[in-house]
Amino acid sequence: MQAIVDQEYVRQHAGEVIRSFGLMAYVRSLRTKNKGLLEQLEEKYLSSGIAMPGKLGNAYRLSALIELRVALIYEHMVRRFDENPLVRAFFQKLQEEEQEHARVMVLCLYTVDAQTKLDYVPGVLDPEIRTLLGKLRALARGVWKLSLDQALDLTEELEASEVNVIFDKLLEQTRNPKSDFFISQLAKVEGHAAAVPKRIKALREKLA
Numbered sequence: 001m002q003a004i005v006d007q008e009y010v011r012q013h014a015g016e017v018i019r020s021f022g023l024m025a026y027v028r029s030l031r032t033k034n035k036g037l038l039e040q041l042e043e044k045y046l047s048s049g050i051a052m053p054g055k056l057g058n059a060y061r062l063s064a065l066i067e068l069r070v071a072l073i074y075e076h077m078v079r080r081f082d083e084n085p086l087v088r089a090f091f092q093k094l095q096e097e098e099q100e101h102a103r104v105m106v107l108c109l110y111t112v113d114a115q116t117k118l119d120y121v122p123g124v125l126d127p128e129i130r131t132l133l134g135k136l137r138a139l140a141r142g143v144w145k146l147s148l149d150q151a152l153d154l155t156e157e158l159e160a161s162e163v164n165v166i167f168d169k170l171l172e173q174t175r176n177p178k179s180d181f182f183i184s185q186l187a188k189v190e191g192h193a194a195a196v197p198k199r200i201k202a203l204r205e206k207l208a
């Protein structure tokens with residue numbers, strides 16, 4: 001299971017990383033222990049990259065925002081269940097994975113080909129997207145009131161929701177060598193929608 005592009009992953013996929021992002025990114029990544037490859041690339045693009053303008057760019061920004069809202073819910077779960085090391089570690093991992101998903105969307109924003117034609121371009125003004133964003137904000141605020149059972153049920157619901165559909169659809173439509181790297185990397189990982197219920201079941205068994 002490799003949900004985050006860490007140093008071990010970079011070392012094992014040296015050729016792929018160099019082909020997609022260049023030798024310097026590869027070397028820098030092996031030298032920088034406290035940040036993953038995607039975090040380093042994100043910093044580089046945010047400081048000197050050119051973001052895709054218009055609706056297409058906004059769709060990636062929106063998906064990144066949604067992933068960060070989900071990460072915030074899990075961050076609150078970490079604090080809510082701080083006294084239980086197993087639960088804390090479980091939500092910490094989910095939080096890190098959602099942050100990594102947001103980085104994938106930011107990197108798509110900076111690397112997508114201007115010629116890309118998307119069939120699916122969600123916008124922040126779409127009624128269903130506004131509802132979703134409002135719901136995620138309310139959920140993050142309500143974490144403090146949840147029991148562990150309710151929190152795990154909510155996590156399952158979130159991962160089965162349109163949050164992951166939006167991410168998957170945008171990533172699938174973004175075909176270029178750089179996004180192919182993310183697609184191939186994420187394809188090796190069972191999608192969150194399928195993997196998280198299994199992880200929750202395993203956690204519940206451990207806690208029983």
Ligand SMILES: [Fe+2]
Binds near residue numbers: 067164
């Ligand atoms: Fe995600």
